Amino acid sequence: MQVASVSFAYPHADGDIRAALTRRLRPAPLPPDTFVLSTCLRIEVAVAGSLDDLERAVLTAFGQPPALAEGVVRLGETAVAHLFRVAAGLNSPILGEREVLTQFRQAVARAEECSGGTLLRVLEAAVSVGRQARELLPGSPHDSMAAVAAQLAGNASRVGVLGSGTMAKAVVSALRGLPSPPAVVVAARHPEKARLAGAEVWSFDRAPDMLATFPLVISATSAGGGLIPDRELEEALARRTSRLTLVDMAMPPDFPSGAAVTLVDIDELARMADRRPRRDDADAMVAAAAAEVWRRLATHHALGPVIGGLMQSADDIVDRTVERFARRLGNGDDRGVLRQAAHTAVRTLLSGPVSYLQAADRPSEVVDTIAAAFGLDDG
Numbered sequence: 518m519q520v521a522s523v524s525f526a527y528p529h530a531d532g533d534i535r536a537a538l539t540r541r542l543r544p545a546p547l548p549p550d551t552f553v554l555s556t557c558l559r560i561e562v563a564v565a566g567s568l569d570d571l572e573r574a575v576l577t578a579f580g581q582p583p584a585l586a587e588g589v590v591r592l593g594e595t596a597v598a599h600l601f602r603v604a605a606g607l608n609s610p611i612l613g614e615r616e617v618l619t620q621f622r623q624a625v626a627r628a629e630e631c632s633g634g635t636l637l638r639v640l641e642a643a644v645s646v647g648r649q650a651r652e653l654l655p656g657s658p659h660d661s662m663a664a665v666a667a668q669l670a671g672n673a674s675r676v677g678v679l680g681s682g683t684m685a686k687a688v689v690s691a692l693r694g695l696p697s698p699p700a701v702v703v704a705a706r707h708p709e710k711a712r713l714a715g716a717e718v719w720s721f722d723r724a725p726d727m728l729a730t731f732p733l734v735i736s737a738t739s740a741g742g743g744l745i746p747d748r749e750l751e752e753a754l755a756r757r758t759s760r761l762t763l764v765d766m767a768m769p770p771d772f773p774s775g776a777a778v779t780l781v782d783i784d785e786l787a788r789m790a791d792r793r794p795r796r797d798d799a800d801a802m803v804a805a806a807a808a809e810v811w812r813r814l815a816t817h818h819a820l821g822p823v824i825g826g827l828m829q830s831a832d833d834i835v836d837r838t839v840e841r842f843a844r845r846l847g848n849g850d851d852r853g854v855l856r857q858a859a860h861t862a863v864r865t866l867l868s869g870p871v872s873y874l875q876a877a878d879r880p881s882e883v884v885d886t887i888a889a890a891f892g893l894d895d896g
Contacts, residue, residue: 520572522596524561526587532784534587535560535771541579548574550636554624557783565636594811597639598773601807604647610790613654615661646806653799665790666735666764667691673699677727680738681705688718688737725753735764736771744771761827831863
């Protein structure tokens with residue numbers, strides 16, 4: 518049993534590395550048994566296979582592959598444990614971050630289109646454990662990146678939000694939940710479709726006016742960069758009478774770092790958020806669940822040939838026995854009855870050894886004994 522993964526994530530991989538990878542990430546179908554998670558703070562690639570399989574998956578996903586050395590490579594049980602921690606939000610700047618579980622679950626759904634084996638079972642278990650972990654984590658109105666961004670509003674009387682998708686809606690909700698909420702204005706590509714309670718909605722062609730006059734603008738789009746042409750951006754900023762605070766939550770970024778503004782990118786937001794207290798009970802629960810899933814996988818792959826050999830031997834014995842006694846049967850229909858009876862008796866007898874193997878704490882130590890006892894030494 519092999520699982521391999523590579524993680525390009527904050528803070529190990531900085532925003533420039535993640536932005537370059539995000540731009541190169543292909544929408545094409547993934548190789549079998551491959552998982553790719555891409556968020557503003559991390560890119561994760563995992564495969565059911567070896568390090569060579571991981572390298573091939575990365576090449577397929579990104580075309581021109583990044584060097585695995587730019588990320589963190591994990592193998593076996595360590596890779597499984599990491600996936601569980603990501604789903605649970607234990608590796609996020611905000612402990613138990615809500616958005617990452619949703620993003621993880623969506624990535625699993627994409628993986629289902631090309632996977633149906635071992636890795637998918639690991640991922641589905643990680644989602645389930647991620648939900649359970651949140652019951653052990655303290656609830657907080659500031660438990661999302663959107664809430665951290667909203668805190669920058671300070672005493673601003675109005676705040677602009679670029680975008681109307683999932684993250685933009687989270688930002689609007691966080692702004693409206695502040696003790697002294699500002700007026701919120703959203704610039705949307707399709708304002709007629711935007712449903713953002715408590716916010717005024719503008720057409721996106723008015724975004725330059727927002728950048729020219731609002732004290733704080735939060736960009737929460739999935740545009741993939743180049744949100745506003747450079748000339749329009751320069752003209753909008755030239756109209757300002759005070760410095761703009763621009764929060765860019767997008768990956769790749771929506772705005773260049775050289776803009777004449779106080780720019781807060783997603784990594785800076787992460788540093789602001791990364792003051793989380795540890796919760797040993799959540800860590801312990803997730804670690805134990807991941808270890809158990811790995812044990813079951815390892816057990817399945819170690820015992821599969823032995824259990825399969827037992828069942829095949831049983832079926833062979835049944836076939837030989839039925840053929841031996843078939844001539845003594847008075848009715849041809851009795852052959853099926855005899856086969857079913859013998860098959861049931863043999864499988865019932867084997868259920869004990871099979872259950873013993875599956876329940877063993879150290880199954881590898883009893884495999885040889887069971888195999889030898891049933892004449893499977895060469896299987």
